Amino acid sequence: MNLRVAVVADRVSWEERQLIAAAPDANLELTWVNDESLCLGAEGAPALAAYDAVLVRSRSYTRGGLIATAAEAAGVRVCNAAKAIRACENKLELRTEMHRAGIPAADHRLVLSRRDFELALGQIPPPFVLKPIYGGMGKRVTLVRTADTAQSVYDYVEDLGHGFEQAMLVEPFLDGGTSIRCFVVGREIVAAAEFASAGGDWRSNAALGNQTRALPRDPALAKIVDDVVDVLGPGVYGIDLFRSGGDLIVNEVNHAPAFRAVAESTGVDVPRAIVNHLREELS
């Protein structure tokens, strides 16, 4: 009998469609469940009672951790674990966890006000990156090349940012036009690719439609990814890294990563790897 897994997301996109199609080969039945209508909190999580586990695929950087927390509290098995999702959603939390474990992560300053921003500029001179603590897909990540424009950029944060959107990080500009995406399932790197900015945008992000190339196996990459998984626990992650001075530095970890670009550039059957992992976890 197939085990039932709820794919919790606000809609079914390419990735979820591939996962749902691959599931029967792993003796699983994956079903889309709208993340907008779970109303979690009641004992036993009635909206999820028909499922053996939940795969959190919410793209929202607020919903995933909340849903995973409430589902776990109700005794539902959740992939990824709530603790891991909460760390991934919050760039400061992730950097803190990495530093605590001795894993190289970007130097940063927490900016909650213009005064913080001015102090950060004194410690991390341009070019630097101003990025929101909550968010992803490269959205609102701003490269500030000169001090002349820094205050004007911050005007927009101050005027248009709402509440937690004003929580920012200032970091040195490191990526040099490329970044590495490691797609991890369980503890293993199933695919690794390098993303290069497409020319019209300095950001090299899988969500921005950049150029990609598959990467060969690299012991240094395997080591740092293994260390990250030690911190977060086994799961499904998109781990983004930069190279800086010959070293690898963790930039972000996505808890519900897209995988179309990395699957197409490497030829790896990512959906099969994920459903097999789910099956092993549930066995």
Next chain:
Amino acid sequence: MTAATLTGTCPECETDLTVPPMGEGETLSCPECMLTLRVEAVEDGRMHLRMVEVALRDWGQ
């Protein structure tokens, strides 16, 4: 047995739509008014559609 095509009506502009087979949760763009529509349910080859945002403001994963 899966229907060769599905039908539905755009809840905004009431355009009749015929599309290849789709599942619940998948989205399409109405060719008339360009809104993004999510398939809420499929019954007897007919889709129930709901307008959704192209991308939610807090998307970031």
